[in-house]
Amino acid sequence: MQKIVIVEDDQVIAQTIGQYLAQWGFETATISDFAHVDTAVATAKPNLVLMDIKLPFFNGFHWLQSIRRVSAVPVIFLTSASDDTNLVMAMNMGADDFLTKPIELPVLLAKIQGLLRRTYEYQTSQDGVYTSGPFTLQSLDNRVTSDGTAIDLSPTETRILRLLFASPGQVVSREDIITRLWENDAFVDQNTLAVTMTRLRQKVSGIGLDKAIQTVRGQGFRLGADVDA
Numbered sequence: 001m002q003k004i005v006i007v008e009d010d011q012v013i014a015q016t017i018g019q020y021l022a023q024w025g026f027e028t029a030t031i032s033d034f035a036h037v038d039t040a041v042a043t044a045k046p047n048l049v050l051m052d053i054k055l056p057f058f059n060g061f062h063w064l065q066s067i068r069r070v071s072a073v074p075v076i077f078l079t080s081a082s083d084d085t086n087l088v089m090a091m092n093m094g095a096d097d098f099l100t101k102p103i104e105l106p107v108l109l110a111k112i113q114g115l116l117r118r119t120y121e122y123q124t125s126q127d128g129v130y131t132s133g134p135f136t137l138q139s140l141d142n143r144v145t146s147d148g149t150a151i152d153l154s155p156t157e158t159r160i161l162r163l164l165f166a167s168p169g170q171v172v173s174r175e176d177i178i179t180r181l182w183e184n185d186a187f188v189d190q191n192t193l194a195v196t197m198t199r200l201r202q203k204v205s206g207i208g209l210d211k212a213i214q215t216v217r218g219q220g221f222r223l224g225a226d227v228d229a
Contacts, residue, residue, distance in 0.1 A: 002026055002027065002047040002048070002116060003026070003027040003028070003029065003044065003045070003046045003047050003048075004021055004026050004027070004028050004029075004046055004047065004048050004049070004050060004112065005028075005029050005030075005031060005040075005041055005044050005046040005048075005049045005050070006018055006028060006029070006030045006031065006050045007031045007034075007037055007041070007049060007050065007051040007052060007055065007060070007063070008030070008050070008051075008052045008078065009034060009052060009054075009055055009056055010052070011030075013078075013101075013103070014030045015030070016105075017050065017103065017105070017108070018030055020105045020108075020109070021109070021112070024109060026112075029044050029046070031044075034055050034056040034057050034058075035056075035057045037051075037055070037058075037063040037066075037067075038063055038066035038067050038070075041063075041067055041071075041073070042067075042070065042071070046073060047073070047074075047116060047119075048073065048074045048075070048076070048112060048115065048116055048119075049067070049073055049074070049075045049076070050075075050076050050078055050108075050112075051063065051064065051075060051076070051077055051078065052077075052078045052079065053077055053078070053079040053086060053090070054079065054080070060077060060079075061089055061090075061093050064077075064093045064094060064095060065093060065094075068093070068094045068152075068154070072142040072152070072153070072154060072155055072158075074096045074097075074115050074116070074119050074155050075094070075095050075096055076095070076096060076097040076098070076099060076108075076111060076112070076115065077090045077095045077097070077098045077099070078099055078100075078101060078103060079098070079099075079100060079101065080100065080101040086098075088195050091192065091195040091196050091199055092195065092198075092199050094154045094199075095154075096115055096119075096154060096155055096156045097111050097115060097156075098192070099111060115155075118155070118159055118180075118181065119155045128140035128141075130161075130162065130165035130166065131165075132165050132168050132212075132223055133212070134146045134147060134208075135165075135207070135209055135212070137158070137161050137162060137165050139158050139159075139161075139162050142154065142155060142157075142158045144161060144204060144207070144209060145207070146207040146208065146209065147207070149206065149207050151203055151204050151206060151207060151209075153200075153203070156181060156196060157196070157199070157200045157203065159180070159181050160177060160181065160196065160197070160200060161200070163176075163177060163180060164213065164221065164222065164223040165223060167222075167223075168222075168223045169222060169223065169224070170222055171216050171219050171220050171221070171222045172220050172221055172222060173219060173220035174193055174219075174220045174221075175220075176220065177193060177220065177221070178193055197213075197215075197221065200213070201213055211224070212224040
């Protein structure tokens with residue numbers, strides 16, 4: 001049974017989500033100690049976290065940063081604000097997805113099921129290691145390395161690189177990335193992908209991988225063929 005931690009200060013919403021997910025076979029836990037969310041999440045050891053942005057004491061962005069220092073657990077943000085600023089903030093902080101309130105429970109379920117399946121499918125792969133030129137992607141550990149320097153990735157960032165590393169020099173279309181990562185493009189738009197790619201490039205710039213991730217206008221992205229030379 002997969003465990004989902006709900007970080008939501010509206011008890012009605014938290015209870016409604018918990019009861020709904022329980023009907024679909026998930027174990028759920030609701031956090032009530034909003035002064036120590038990171039500790040509560042670490043103790044619960046969930047497979048996925050649902051987290052509101054507006055919380056007592058500190059907001060969800062603060063807690064996500066704390067969680068990301070020690071864990072790559074998938075995180076879906078819940079918020080009543082649907083503006084692009086929150087979307088950009090959420091993805092830049094390392095969130096894996098974003099859903100605005102009022103929550104449509106079937107949509108939330110679809111997002112959860114897809115994200116869990118994509119995140120933990122790596123456990124059934126062989127060693128999950130992909131190499132291209134000086135770069136090595138360790139998908140099981142959500143990490144990319146070059147010359148001894150390691151960059152920790154979010155599960156979503158790992159999946160994007162996995163697609164690119166698996167087809168070096170070949171264009172992977174935006175539509176294919178959205179379909180493979182989020183499975184149903186009705187739940188995500190091109191802006192979400194653009195924000196995620198910008199964050200990914202910034203994160204891997206420390207090892208020079210950003211220069212190898214090329215944008216092919218009107219088509220998609222590819223891992224530059226020159227890195228395989």
